[in-house]
Amino acid sequence: MTHSHKSITLNIYSKMEREIQMGKIWCIYFSPSGTTKVVMERIAAKMDGEKHTWDLLKEPDVTPKTLQPEDVLLVGVPVFSGRIPTPCIPMLQSLKGAQTPAIAVAVYGNRDYDDALLELKNMLEEQAFLVIGAAAVVAQHSIFTKVAAGRPDAEDLEKLDLFSAECIERLQSGRMNWKELQVKGNKPYREISNVPMKPSADTTCTSCGLCARLCPVHAIDPANPRKTDQTRCISCTACIAACPQGARHFPKLMFVPASVAFEKSVQSVVNQNGSYKEKSLYA
Structure with missing residues (x-):
């Protein structure tokens, strides 16, 4: 959808x-x-x-x-x-x-x-x-x-x-009427929650190592790039986007129901507010 x-x-x-x-x-x-x-x-x-x-x-x-x-x-x-x-x-x-x-x-x-x-x-x-x-x-x-x-x-x-x-x-x-810029958000900032799904490679992986070189948290071992260190991975999707073979994916058993649930939650916001959270324009 x-x-x-x-x-x-x-x-x-x-x-x-x-x-x-x-x-x-x-x-x-x-x-x-x-x-x-x-x-x-x-x-x-x-x-x-x-x-x-x-x-x-x-x-x-x-x-x-x-x-x-x-x-x-x-x-x-x-x-x-x-x-x-x-x-x-x-x-x-x-x-x-x-x-x-x-x-x-x-x-x-x-x-x-x-x-x-x-x-x-x-x-x-x-x-x-x-x-x-x-x-x-x-x-x-x-x-x-x-x-x-x-x-x-x-x-x-x-x-x-x-x-x-x-x-x-x-x-x-050259305006001289400085005012403090007001941006939506709260401080203390919200606690970061870890995405439970982590990508890994399928059998089409050629072990080229591009994903390992690009990973910003070094969660992929260059010697065995099919696996992902789940304790390090932040699910940023850089490896998925970069893979020339399209070999890296999130696990389907977790991804499919999570995707459906997420899409429904976003649609609920749309139904409630009439649009996505993008309707306010400030200047």
């Missing part, structure tokens, strides 16, 4: 203090299933300036990095259990701003983004960034792919373009 209900794809928050001449555009994302990358590259494409892209999944690094006041930081993360994915945290904490403007984006699979966007905003502000815009963006669910299937779609991308344009306008506006 593919869900197609939608109204506004983004929950957007923006503010601006002073006129800023954009320097380097830092586009940083963690994108195991590929959708966060699509979102962040779309936002960055509308901004003029030298681009510096950092894929946290493919280039893990905790070396300290300092951005300049004229730079612009774009950070996008998927929402895992309503929070920032754990492997991202030390890498994002390696970034230091100098009152550098930042745009925070949480990409979620249409259940809820809970505390993730607030957590990201707070983290950036603690590191001397000025969060001038933030968005919660719906994308195809990374595990239960029938939920929000095919998103972000063409309509979503158009709304991302509008969001980019608004952020650029605010970067260039």
Whole structure:
């Protein structure tokens, strides 16, 4: 069952203090299933300036990095259990701003983004960034792919373009009426719950080792990539998306009933609220 209900794809928050001449555009994302990358590259494409892209999944690094006041930081993360994915945290904490403007984006699979966007905003502000815009963006669910299937779609991308344009306008506006950016979420942040399903490989696995090299928590043994260390795995789906043989899957005995239950829970929200949790637009 593919869900197609939608109204506004983004929950957007923006503010601006002073006129800023954009320097380097830092586009940083963690994108195991590929959708966060699509979102962040779309936002960055509308901004003029030298681009510096950092894929946290493919280039893990905790070396300290300092951005300049004229730079612009774009950070996008998927929402895992309503929070920032754990492997991202030390890498994002390696970034230091100098009152550098930042745009925070949480990409979620249409259940809820809970505390993730607030957590990201707070983290950036603690590191001397000025969060001038933030968005919660719906994308195809990374595990239960029938939920929000095919998103972000063409309509979503158009709304991302509008969001980019608004952020650029605010970067260039020179407004002096700073107000604290209010983003949905709670602190203390919700407790992270572990997804019980863990992927493994079937007999079509060729032991190429790509999944082991890519796994952000080193849950796959390069010497035996068909197995997954279930105590380490965070069910991010990077290995599933990357496997050239399509050999990695969640166990069907668990996945099928869990998928049906999850789709019903999302549909219940739709029936109750009239749309997904994407109907509010803030500016």
